[in-house]
Amino acid sequence: MSNPTDLKYTASHEWVKLETDGSVTVGITQHAQELLGDMVFVEAPEVGRKMQAGEECAVVESVKAAADVYAPIAGEVTAANGQLGDAPEQINSDPYGAWIFKMKPDNSADLGKLMDAAAYQAHVDSEAH
């Protein structure tokens, strides 16, 4: 599965989608779910929480390990994907559909600091060596 080109990416393997209303949606990448394996638990951030870029804000746990999910940019949490509570495996089957939380950015321009699909792929390839 290739990484969608309409998304932005972080070095810590979150994907970030800018929605038409100016909010952003966040999940973890195909590469991240593959590293973690079968997902069994997701702890999403509280709605209303204000976060700085890089702050730990959610946890995804596979059978194998727990991994932190980081806020890709500064902003406030506006929604959490409740469906993942009962079906965390959606992250494995559809990593770019199974979003974890949505946020309202403090400054949309911050998105420009994130990687595009090609840069992210290069980042993944470099971590493999």
Place this chain on the structure above:
Amino acid sequence: MTLKQTPLNAAHRAMGAKMVDFGGWDMPVNYGSQIEEHHQVRKDCGMFDVSHMRVVDAKGGGVRTFLRYLLANNADKLTVPGKALYSAMLRPNGGVIDDLIIYFMSEQWFRIVVNAGTADKDIAWMQEQAATHAPNLTITSRDDLAMVAIQGPNARAKVWQVLPQIKAATEGLVNFQAADCGEYFVARTGYTGEDGFEVMLPKEKVEAFWYDLNKAGVKPIGLGARDTLRLEAGMNLYGQDMDESVGPLESGLGWTVDLKSERDFIGKAALLDNPPTKKLVGLVLLDRGVLRAHQQVVTAHGDGEITSGTFSPTLERSIALARVPNGVTVGDTVQVAIRDKLLNAQVVKYPFARNGRSCL
């Protein structure tokens, strides 16, 4: 450091395994979905490469007498040829050097299977003890052998399909018994809580055996599912649930330690002098989350610690083994510190699941 490889390394890669560094060995953690592999073993059967584990042969007159002294469990329990016994091997201070299985083949030959990560120190310890107590024994590391575990309700039938020549010699084996079938040493043992065989065979034969099993419909299972299967089955993992810093009585292994007979064994005096203040219990998480090793357990009798924790695919909730103060009893609710929260867990008697279903 270069990782060690089993003779099945190329086969794992060809079957799409995700390989990881497992104690210095390049081993398959899964071949896709760890949870599917887990269910495969509980419901049908699967095969595991356990060639990293070490087979040791102890041969010579007096081998039984030596093992009676070397091990915490009593080799005298073995009276029928082929029968196996699980035991801890202790330091004089009672710390666990390793847990292992011995197979009584004859009064001249016991076979011992030890863990991969401890094999070198185990053999050094055995040889050191033998030099003093049984100088006529030979203790040989069988580096020429590979080992495959085939586990699950249909495992034995699949092995017989692939190796029809061993069926007659192995169909009468009871649980925890082995037969020496020439090149194939076949034991009705395992680490999953399911029926099945562990087959030891010459390294150069193992790749063909593996592919033949696969052609017969046996799926490869990685170390990830091996861990969730053994934890559901309530089996200890050396280095995690016990090690040289704790004794067997604090590690849920009291049933394997014979303190009542007259027999002396290495570590016995220390165990008698130091009654345990902690014990190993099972935990089932009542809240949502996943129990993991080293999380703190808060109880009315003081704190404990999780030694192994995971998500149980059979129970569809998180389970753990935890070392807790002796006062904790089955049925108690305790708290586990997970990140910034205290979550509720119930103390249960384990195993959690065996033979395809929950034991709770």
